[in-house]
Amino acid sequence: MKKAITIVTFSLLVFACSRKTVSTSSTVPATATSSTTEASPESAGLNAHALLVEQGKGIFTTKCSKCHATKDVTAYTTTRWDGILQKMIPKAKLNEVEAKQVTAYVMEYASK
Ligand code: HEC
Structure with a gap:
């Protein structure tokens, strides 16, 4: 015990x-x-942007190729894309988030 x-x-x-x-x-x-x-705020911002671009690439290749072949992002300037996206985003019926993502992707690779 x-x-x-x-x-x-x-x-x-x-x-x-x-x-x-x-x-x-x-x-x-x-x-x-x-x-x-x-x-980390600076690197967090960079990562967030890279993620947005990556997600936008997905939107671009899936939702933007329904009516025509996938367009060449580098074939237009950022100014041209501004006008094109204003017409194409409603055509593709993208929501606000998808619009942001596809815009980030297009502007990243558009000719300047
Ligand atoms: C509902 C059908 C439809 C969808 C969805 C669509 N487009 Fe288009 N797009 C068109 C038509 C129609 C044209 C004009 C004919 C053409 O150039 O093939 C066009 C033209 C274009 C052009 C050429 C513009 C020019 O001035 O030469 C680009 C670039 C483009 N679209 C990008 C996109 C992107 C980016 C998306 C996704 C956000 C998208 N499109 C989704 C129908 C569509």
């Missing part, structure tokens, strides 16, 4: 210590995360 109490006490001590260890180690990544967030 005494042995059992000793084991219980010992395991409680171990438990208490391990909990302490867990809580201290979880503080470290939290600090690390907040410092990386501070440094």
Whole structure:
């Protein structure tokens, strides 16, 4: 019986210590995360743009090739595309998000 109490006490001590260890180690990544967030707005913006372009490519190749063959993005200037997209986006019945994506893709590769 005494042995059992000793084991219980010992395991409680171990438990208490391990909990302490867990809580201290979880503080470290939290600090690390907040410092990386501070440094990242610029790269986050770049990634968001790259993602938009990538998604736009998908829209362009699927929804913009229903009536005619896929057009060559580089064949028109950004100014020409402005006018073309105003006509084609409603034709393709794109929603607001898809319109943004396809515009990002087209403007990325249009001739300047
Ligand atoms: C409902 C049918 C339809 C859809 C969907 C459509 N187009 Fe068109 N598009 C046309 C027609 C019709 C023309 C004029 C004839 C042609 O050039 O083939 C045209 C012409 C074009 C031209 C040539 C414009 C010029 O002045 O030479 C481009 C570029 C173009 N479309 C891009 C797109 C893009 C980008 C999308 C997707 C957002 C799209 N189209 C979706 C029907 C469509």
